[in-house]
Amino acid sequence: MADGRGHPQPGDLIEIDRKVYQHWVLYVGDGYVIHVTDDEGAPSFLGSSSSVSAAMAKVKKQLLKEVAGNHKWRVNNKYDRFCTPRPVEEIIRRAERWVDMEVPYGLLTNNCEHFVTMLRYKVGVSQQVLKALTVAAGALLLLLL
Template sequence: IEIKRPLYQHWAIYVGDGYVIHVTDEGASSITLSSSSICATRAKVKKELLMEVVKNHKWHVNNKYDRSRTPRPVEEIIRRAEQWVGKEVPYDVLNRNCEHFVTELRYGEAVSHQAKKAVVGGASAIVGTTLLGVAALAGIALSGSKSKT
C-alpha cells in the first residue's frame, strides 16, 4: 500500500481484515525530530488499521516492482511481516525506510524508488548549483578582464 503524504510516500503491507504492517518512527527511540522520519535512526514496526495509518491521505495498492521482480507468496509475505510487529529496527530515510521494509518483505530485496530519486535529485541539484556558480564566476572574471582593457 502506498500512502501519499505531503513530502513523501509512506509504504505498508496489507495483511488482511483492514490491517497493515508498516515501519513508523512513532514509539521508537533515538528520534531527533518527533514525527519526522528524516532524523529518525530507529523505527518501530506496527500493525494498525489501514484507515488509521492513512488518515485523510490518498492511498492505493502499488505493486509496481512486480514488473521487474518476482513477489514471494502472499502467505510468506504476511508471515514474515507479522514476525516484525512490535520490534524496533534501524532506520535511515535513504537506505532503510518504510519502502525498503515493504519491498524486502515482498521481493526479498530492499528497494526504494523515492529514496533513489531523492539522492539523484539531490546530486543533480548540487551539480546544477555548482555549474551555475562556476558560470557566474566565469562571467565575473570575463567582465573584470574586459573592463581593464
C-alpha cells in the same frame, strides 16, 4: 477509507500520499497493514522530528484507515515487473514476525519502502530515495556549472 484506489489483497504494497513523501505499508488482510513507525505511531519518513534523527523505529500492525487518515492511498505493486514476489502466505508470515519489534531506520537505506519491499520481494528498494538523490545531484551539478 480516504480515496483508496484498488481493493488491497494480502501481500499488496500500499503507497500513502503525504505532503512531501509517500509512506509505504504492507496489507495483511481484514483492513490491517504492517509498517515502520516511530514510537508514537507516526510514519517514519519525516513523520516527526524523532523519526528523522532516530536510528531505530518500530514495526506496527494497524488499520489501514488509521494509518492513511485523510490521505490518498493506492495499491502499488510496481516492482512486480522486475521482481518476483514471495508467496502471499510467506509475505504475511514474515511480516507478522516483525510486529512490535524495533528495526534499524535510515532515510536512505532503511525506510518504510525498503521495509515493505524486503518483505514482498526479498530485497529492500526505495524509488523515492533514488528520485530524491537524482534531484539533489542535478541541483549540485547546476550549482557547479
